[in-house]
Amino acid sequence: MSQASIVRPEELPLQCEGNVTDYEEALHGLMVLNATIIRSLEEIARGGSNAVVYRAGMKMGHETAKYFPKTDNVEKALKELSDILGRQYNFELYKPKGKDSYIITENGETFIYLVFRDCLVRQTLRREGMSQKGPLCQSLYGYMVGAVEEITGKRGKLEIVHVGPNTCLKKLILR
Amino acid sequence: MLKLATEPLASCAGCHMSLLDIHEDILELLKKVELVYSPVLMDVKEPPEGIDIAIVGGAVRNKENMEKLKKLRQRSKIVIAFGTCACYGGISGLSIVHSRDEILNGVYTDSPTTVSKTLPSVDVPELLYRGYAVGDVIKVDYYITGCPPKEVFLRKILLPLIDGHVPELSKKSVCSECDRQMGQVKNWKVKRRGEGVPEEKTCLLGQGYICLGSVTFGRCGALCTHHGIPCHGCGGPSLDVLREPSRDIYNTLVTRIQHLTELPQQEIEKELYDVTHTIYPFVMGSKIMENKSVSKIPDIIKERHL
Amino acid sequence: MVKIIVDKDVCIGCGLCAHDCPMKVYEIRDGRSTVVNPDDCMQCLSCHEICPSNAIEHQDIYLSRRLYVDLEVCSMLRRFV
Structure with missing residues (x-):
């Protein structure tokens, strides 16, 4: 145990317990804590856990999209949002072969395909061996719906089509 | 020297x-x-x-x-x-x-x-x-x-x-070296090792024997399966099972059987017998396999010591 | 462009990749898996996870962050011959 020599409230300590490069250990610890909490929440609240995590996601979405210029064009809004989300939750618009626009109308629904590449939720679930498409994935659902609502004023739904180890495919359904 | x-x-x-x-x-x-x-x-x-x-x-x-x-x-x-x-x-x-x-x-x-x-x-x-x-x-x-x-x-x-030089060799599972053909199966039931005579040319897992070839590290030329003996997993787990914290020999095998036979997971788990000696015989003592959160090893140890 | 290669010597024709792929990239022809639709691949790598003989190879794809692999297992895999 190293002893800190002099600690004063007005100064910034340049050295503390542990190493500044302990990020990996701390990250694994955080992921395990998060995954265990969501597992316990699901055991106790069952359907309610979906609602809790969805609401948390919506709050994050509203916060992020607060300073965006309001627009009606959903495609443009999504492209700017994916730039802002940056590196921890990276998503792109996806167009299957044979369609000429991103907005697709099929069976009475109007939707856009989104592929989610980097995802902290997927990494957390895989760290503890939990299956994807569970309650923690609802946080992304709430996030996208909240952000889109803040920018365009319309409220949509997000449905998960396919989950995989590297990328997940989701549909953003617009009213 | x-x-x-x-x-x-x-x-x-x-x-x-x-x-x-x-x-x-x-x-x-x-x-x-x-x-x-x-x-x-x-x-x-x-x-x-x-x-x-x-x-x-x-x-x-x-x-x-x-x-x-x-x-x-x-x-x-x-x-x-x-x-x-x-x-x-x-x-x-x-x-x-x-x-x-x-x-x-x-x-x-x-x-x-x-x-x-x-x-x-x-x-x-x-x-x-x-x-x-x-x-x-x-x-x-x-x-x-x-x-x-x-x-x-x-x-x-x-x-x-x-000489200090690490060679590059194939790191795939035993199935990659096996010459049997695999396909969808109906009416799958577990057979013990001595039951029946294995057919040639079709996958042993599909015939009901518990063959661990798809979750075992290869480099043995699949000698056992070539002669009709289901793989016992003696090369250790394959690298894609070892690497992921969410995958273990038991649950990957059950997932593969689920995909091949379209049976629900509970039915497959009921058919598997003596998990310790058929699925984990060579890796029971390894701390890496025991520390995976989806591993069945801690449950087996607790059960035996009761 | 995503390039997908299936090693025909190693593929055992089980059809699990064709069954699992959401974009119908694979088809079983002559008892081996063939890539028929590489343009629609969304790089989810579910085919890698389900293939029993590790026969599929992807080139030039976006590989998402994987910070969750156990550190001890990482150091063991680096020293595997």
Whole structure:
């Protein structure tokens, strides 16, 4: 145990317990804590856990999209949002072969395909061996719906089509 | 000349014999190395100082193994864990499901033909409470799995490794070397190993035998499945199962059977029998496999000790 | 462009990749898996996870962050021959 020599409230300590490069250990610890909490929440609240995590996601979405210029064009809004989300939750618009626009109308629904590449939720679930498409994935659902609502004023739904180890495919359904 | 040492810890010495499987290349080997310590061949009692390469086979099972291993690590520059027992604990790792007293009594006092009922205690090292893999006790420089590592690959691995150059070889599972055809199956029921006669040309897992080929590390040429014997997993887990924390031998096998037969998971789990000896026989003693959160090993240990 | 290669010597024709792929990239022809639609691949790598003989290879794809692999297992895999 190293002893800190002099600690004063007005100064910034340049050295503390542990190493500044302990990020990996701390990250694994955080992921395990998060995954265990969501597992316990699901055991106790069952359907309610979906609602809790969805609401948390919506709050994050509203916060992020607060300073965006309001627009009606959903495609443009999504492209700017994916730039802002940056590196921890990276998503792109996806167009299957044979369609000429991103907005697709099929069976009475109007939707856009989104592929989610980097995802902290997927990494957390895989760290503890939990299956994807569970309650923690609802946080992304709430996030996208909240952000889109803040920018365009319309409220949509997000449905998960396919989950995989590297990328997940989701549909953003617009009213 | 490089100084080479070999050590069989708690093992059947099969891995040691397999060092001779490099056939004529052994003359090349002997031009480059000098054997300084090898209990199977020489009468040297203690590993000397200044060893360059130590090839260690077998698991750590009693106090003498532990001391020898630590001495070897101190006195060698490079340690190679050779064989599945050294990498994952092997068969000696199965000792964790029984207590030490059960094992000693079962072997020395309770068997029907034993006359004298005393446990040996003179000149016999004390058993540890479980078997350990070499990689879990000391830091190992190279891992070579196999039970034993087969000659086709050993000839490509051993000589370059002594020169310090790591060769690039296929790291795929046993299914990649098997020549049977797999497809969707209906009416799947588990068959024990002695039941029925396996058909040629179609996958053994599809026929109902518990074949671990899809979750086992290859490099054995799939010799067993070629002759109709379901794979027992002696190469350790395949790398895509080892790497992911959410995958384990048991749950990946159940997922594959689910995809092949379209049966629900509970029905498949009810059919599997004796998970300890059919699915985990070679990796029970490995701390890496035990630490996965989806592993069934902690449940098995708790159940047996109740 | 995503390039997908199936090693025909190693593929055992089980059809699990064709069954699992959401974009119908694979088809079983002559008892081996063939890539028929690489343009629609969304790089989810579910085919990698389900293939029993590790026969599929992807080139030039976006590989998402994987910070969750256990550190001990990582250091063991680096020293695997």
